[in-house]
Amino acid sequence: MTNRLVSFFQRFNPLTQRNVFILLSILIVAAASLIIVNYLTIKTLSAVRAYTNGESQYSKGEKGAARHLIMYVNTRDETHWEQFKQELNVTFGDSIARVALSQEDGNLEVIKKGFLQGRNHPDDHDDMIWLFRNFGRISFMANAIAIWKEADGIIHREYLLAEEIHTKIKAGHWTRADQDEVISRINSITGLLTAKEQAFSSVLGDASRRINGYLFVANFFFTLIIIGSAIGYGASMIGKIMKSQRELESKNTDLTITNHELDNFVYSASHDLRAPITSLKGLIELANMEDNVAQIKVYLALMQQSLEKQDQFINDIIDFSKNKRVSLQLQEVSLVELIESALNQHRFMQGAEKIKMHTVFGTDKAHSDPLRLSILFNNLISNAIKYSDEKKEQSFLNVETFATDTHHVIIVEDNGIGIRSEDQKYIFDMFFVTQNTNKGSGLGLYIVKEAVDKLGGSIAVESEKNAGSKFIVQIPKNHVVSLEGVAPMDHAK
Amino acid sequence: MKPKCKFLIVDDNEVDQMVTRTLLKKKLAVEDVSQARTGSEALEWLKVSGDTIGDCLIILLDIQMPEMDGFEFLEAYDEVDESVKHKTTIIMLSSTLDPTDIRRATDHKYVKSLFSKPVPTGLLDELMGAQA
Numbered sequence: 001m002t003n004r005l006v007s008f009f010q011r012f013n014p015l016t017q018r019n020v021f022i023l024l025s026i027l028i029v030a031a032a033s034l035i036i037v038n039y040l041t042i043k044t045l046s047a048v049r050a051y052t053n054g055e056s057q058y059s060k061g062e063k064g065a066a067r068h069l070i071m072y073v074n075t076r077d078e079t080h081w082e083q084f085k086q087e088l089n090v091t092f093g094d095s096i097a098r099v100a101l102s103q104e105d106g107n108l109e110v111i112k113k114g115f116l117q118g119r120n121h122p123d124d125h126d127d128m129i130w131l132f133r134n135f136g137r138i139s140f141m142a143n144a145i146a147i148w149k150e151a152d153g154i155i156h157r158e159y160l161l162a163e164e165i166h167t168k169i170k171a172g173h174w175t176r177a178d179q180d181e182v183i184s185r186i187n188s189i190t191g192l193l194t195a196k197e198q199a200f201s202s203v204l205g206d207a208s209r210r211i212n213g214y215l216f217v218a219n220f221f222f223t224l225i226i227i228g229s230a231i232g233y234g235a236s237m238i239g240k241i242m243k244s245q246r247e248l249e250s251k252n253t254d255l256t257i258t259n260h261e262l263d264n265f266v267y268s269a270s271h272d273l274r275a276p277i278t279s280l281k282g283l284i285e286l287a288n289m290e291d292n293v294a295q296i297k298v299y300l301a302l303m304q305q306s307l308e309k310q311d312q313f314i315n316d317i318i319d320f321s322k323n324k325r326v327s328l329q330l331q332e333v334s335l336v337e338l339i340e341s342a343l344n345q346h347r348f349m350q351g352a353e354k355i356k357m358h359t360v361f362g363t364d365k366a367h368s369d370p371l372r373l374s375i376l377f378n379n380l381i382s383n384a385i386k387y388s389d390e391k392k393e394q395s396f397l398n399v400e401t402f403a404t405d406t407h408h409v410i411i412v413e414d415n416g417i418g419i420r421s422e423d424q425k426y427i428f429d430m431f432f433v434t435q436n437t438n439k440g441s442g443l444g445l446y447i448v449k450e451a452v453d454k455l456g457g458s459i460a461v462e463s464e465k466n467a468g469s470k471f472i473v474q475i476p477k478n479h480v481v482s483l484e485g486v487a488p489m490d491h492a493k
Numbered sequence: 494m495k496p497k498c499k500f501l502i503v504d505d506n507e508v509d510q511m512v513t514r515t516l517l518k519k520k521l522a523v524e525d526v527s528q529a530r531t532g533s534e535a536l537e538w539l540k541v542s543g544d545t546i547g548d549c550l551i552i553l554l555d556i557q558m559p560e561m562d563g564f565e566f567l568e569a570y571d572e573v574d575e576s577v578k579h580k581t582t583i584i585m586l587s588s589t590l591d592p593t594d595i596r597r598a599t600d601h602k603y604v605k606s607l608f609s610k611p612v613p614t615g616l617l618d619e620l621m622g623a624q625a
Contacts, residue, residue, distance in 0.1 A: 267591035271557060275506065275610075278588040282512030282611030289519055302508050433559050 020236055027229040034222040041215040047131035048208045050124035051144070052201060054094060057119040059197045061090025062155065066190045069162055073182055076169050088159060093117025095152040098145070101132045140207035144200055151196040158189045268431050269317060272441055276310035309441075316443040319375050323451050328369045335373070335401050335408060336364045342377035343399070352385045355395045355414075362402035363409075368475055372451040377410075379444045380471050384414035386440075389466065407457070407474040415468035424461055498621065499546055502528040503535040503566065504555040504586070513553060513586070513612045520614035531558050532566030536573070543577045550580055551621070553612065554604075556587040556594055563587070567603055578603075584617070586610055 065087035072080035097114030100106035108129070115125050135141040165182055168174055280303055287299045339359065346352055366373075381397065388395040392415055400411045419427060419434060426432045428449040431442035452459045456476050463469035500523055504510050510528050517523040527542070529535040535552070556563040563585060570578070585598045585607045598607040606620060 267589070267594075270590050271588060274588040274590065275509075275557075278610035279506065279508045279512060282509065282516065285611055286512060286515050286519075302511070306508060 020233065023229050023233050023236070027226060027233065030222050030225040030229065034219065034226070037218045037222070038215070041211055041218075043127060044131060044135070044211055045208055047124075047127035048204050048211070050120060050128045051131070052204050052208075053124070054115070054118055054120045054128070055197060055200050055204070058091050058094050058151075059194075061087045061119070062158075062193055062197075063190070065091075066158070066186055069158075069165070069186055070183055073165060073169075073179055073186075076174070081166060084162060088155065088162075090118055091152070091155045093119075094148075095155070098148055098152065101129065101136070102145075140203055140210075144203045144207075147196050147200045147203065151193055151200070154189055154192050154196065158186070158193075161185060161189070265430070268442075272313050272431075273310065276306040276313075279306045313441040313443070316441045316447065319379075320443055320447050320450075322371065323375055323447055323454065326371060328454060329371065330367055330369055333366055333368055333370045333373060334364055335366055335410065336361050338370065338373050339377050339399055339401070339410075342374060342381050345378065346381050346385055349382065349385050351388055351390075354390075355385060355388055355397050357397045358399075360398070360400040362400070364401070366408050366475060367477065368408075368455055372455050373475075375451045376448050376473065377412075379448045380412040380473075383444060384412060384416060384469070387416040387469070388414065389417045389468075403477070404474075406478075407476055410473045410475070411470060412473075413468065413470040418465045418467050418469055419461070419463040420465050421463075424463060427461065428459075497523070497525070498549040498551050498582075500526040501535060501538060501550060501552045502526060503530075503532065503552060503558070503563070504528070505530045505558040506555070509555070509610060513610075516612055516614055521618055532561030532563065532569065535566055536561075536569055539570075539573055539577060543574060546577065546580055548580065549582065550577075551617075552581060552583045553586045554583055556585060556589050556598070564597060564601075567601055570603060584608060584620070586612055 065084050068080045068084035068087060071077070072084055093114045093116065095114070097111045097118065100111045100114060111129060112122075112125050115128060116122065120128065131141065132145070136145060161182070165178075168178065283299045283303050283306070287296050290296050290299070339361075343357055343359070381399070384397045388397075396415055398411070398413045400413070402409050423432075423434050427434070427445050429442075430446045432446075433440040433442045449459060452473060452475075458474045460472045461469060462472070500517060502510055502513050504513070510530075514526050514528065517526055527538060529538050535554075554563045554566060561569070567583070570583070582605050583603050584605050586609075587594070587598075587607070588610050589595065595607065598604050606616075608616065
């Protein structure tokens with residue numbers, strides 16, 4: 001389970017900074033949309049409710065008016081006439097508001113007064129105006145308004161009929177036949193209006209139910225997006241934390257190893273620096289006791305040998321440090337020049353005069369780091385001279401370069417004392433020295449290996465005891481910086 | 494005068510071998526000095542020349558050597574015949590500054606003492622006197 005969780009989070013690791021930003025943006029936009037959609041739908045539903053309520057007031061007013069008109073016709077009592085007009089006024093108010101709203105620059109005062117007259121609650125007025133103005137052309141509201149307009153027209157006809165009745169009654173021309181006909185007409189008008197009022201309610205009811213449905217879908221959709229983005233974001237954060245924790249642990253391990261290596265290095269280096277000094281102290285003590293000048297000269301020669309060894313060791317340490325600390329400087333370099341210069345530097349080394357040096361250059365220009373390359377060539381050439389075999393009639397040192405499709409290959413070959421096969425796998429280890437010699441610091445080939453690694457190349461050895469050694473170095477033509485091969489401090493600089 | 498001991502120098506550095514050998518000869522008049530370049534050579538020498546030791550053998554053992562270093566030699570020395578070990582004194586001779594090496598050397602049951610190079614003949618003489 002834990003493993004599946006880890007691999008789940010690991011899959012979120014590719015989330016880059018940019019992707020996380022996009023995810024956050026989606027989250028914010030979705031949340032904002034959700035708030036806006038909810039606000040607007042609630043406002044719409046509230047306005048729809050206000051209109052439904054308005055319709056109910058309209059309907060009550062119209063029904064009341066019709067009842068009073070019939071009472072008036074039956075009793076000819078003027079009080080009913082006044083009450084008829086008062087009730088009908090409710091529908092007139094709504095009508096005034098509708099007409100004003102339909103105009104582009106309808107006066108707000110007039111509209112609100114109309115709604116108030118139509119017995120709509122003042123708090124609802126703003127929502128009602130907003131819905132009319134913004135949704136007036138949209139199907140459901142347009143339908144409702146059309147029905148409303150027709151109803152207003154019918155009300156107008158009712159009013160005209162009432163005026164006619166009122167005039168006739170005032171004039172005393174009222175007959176029994178008139179009364180029957182009028183009542184029938186009033187009933188027919190009321191019937192028509194009831195139908196319109198029901199249609200109006202039904203349109204708004206439908207709309208509000210549909211809006212409810214949309215609101216649910218929108219809420220569901222945005223909530224899903226928000227939850228999805230939040231989970232994605234959270235997972236990527238947890239993934240990042242887990243990743244950085246793993247990195248931290250591996251760095252800690254590296255650091256412990258580095259510290260340990262550093263301690264080892266300091267003690268080994270101090271031993272190797274001290275060894276020639278203690279030899280020197282012994283030789284001085286011997287020379288002090290000696291009267292024979294020839295013997296003293298022998299001791300002096302040994303002193304020089306010890307000092308040269310120490311000098312070489314110090315040079316190796318400096319190369320080692322350069323190789324570690326100096327960052328790669330990739331540039332156009334001439335392999336021929338670097339190799340020639342390394343050979344020239346060693347021409348006067350002890351034993352070099354007896355060695356026949358031969359070069360074959362099949363490739364020259366490379367894109368690489370000159371410092372690493374010269375460390376490499378100097379060490380391989382100095383080794384070939386140092387470990388030449390005095391028993392051989394003619395010692396040689398051959399350096400050959402050639403190119404493959406992808407690499408420059410440099411071969412340094414000698415017929416020196418060679419390396420025992422059991423030692424060959426250790427020769428690139430730090431402070432490893434072979435048994436049969438006192439000449440090495442155990443650093444040279446270690447530095448060579450490190451330099452080759454930094455150049456992204458490889459080194460191999462073919463050797464046989466007493467026959468000679470052949471080192472084959474491959475340097476890539478296109479250096480690809482590998483993060484593993486290069487120490488972190490190179491990047492920090 | 495104590496009985497003359499035989500010496501075995503175990504050191505890969507030829508200059509140091511020569512210096513130690515000459516100092517023993519000139520300061521302590523020791524003539525019978527053998528040498529080995531590695532721990533394994535020293536073991537081989539003990540195997541071959543174990544019965545020619547005579548009364549006593551002093552091994553001057555370097556720490557850092559290729560192939561088999563001083564400590565590896567001491568481990569292998571455990572297997573050496575008791576009669577040889579009985580007559581043998583091991584003194585470590587090194588230029589090390591590593592505290593781990595120094596502790597390992599001074600704490601080791603087979604190591605009589607740890608000296609810094611070049612061999613301090615005065616101390617060596619005292620040690621031999623005390624032993625005899």
